[in-house]
Amino acid sequence: MPYVLYQRDDCHLCDLALAVLAEAGMPAFESVFIDDDERLEARYGHRVPVLQCGNGVELDWPFEAAAVAAAVRGASGETE
Template structure:
């Protein structure tokens, strides 16, 4: 199981986005420990303007992991990127779907409203 740490603070919408992306793109099981930085001056100084910061077991940090491409690259470097989920997230076709004519975008627009496809 992959153990990750998320430096965050209450109400951080970017942290919530990172958690959502992580749940979608991480291959296999992982444990996410959330560390509230507002309760510690040293953590506030280190991470205050950088959150969310995702850290792996080796101590390697990812700033701005709420950007899908940055998170995907970081996970791929650790061999825990769900490639299929990433292809779907980034709008690419899953292998073989194009030849079979089965690929459809995940979101279709009609009359200005968004519908899941």
């Protein structure tokens, strides 16, 4: 299941989000920087960091490790 973290360069909230993802034991994900992409800037500009799960679920910052873990379980079809 692909996961994407939309973020910006030099973004302290994005750095915090990366720490939360590590705390949650996040599986591999792609980091996408929106700074030079007008389409992504329009969609995520005021929302970054945003974690997108392969099932279409998007978590806007602020999110906690428990919410990330729940989103990952939901995206993979796991139950608690």
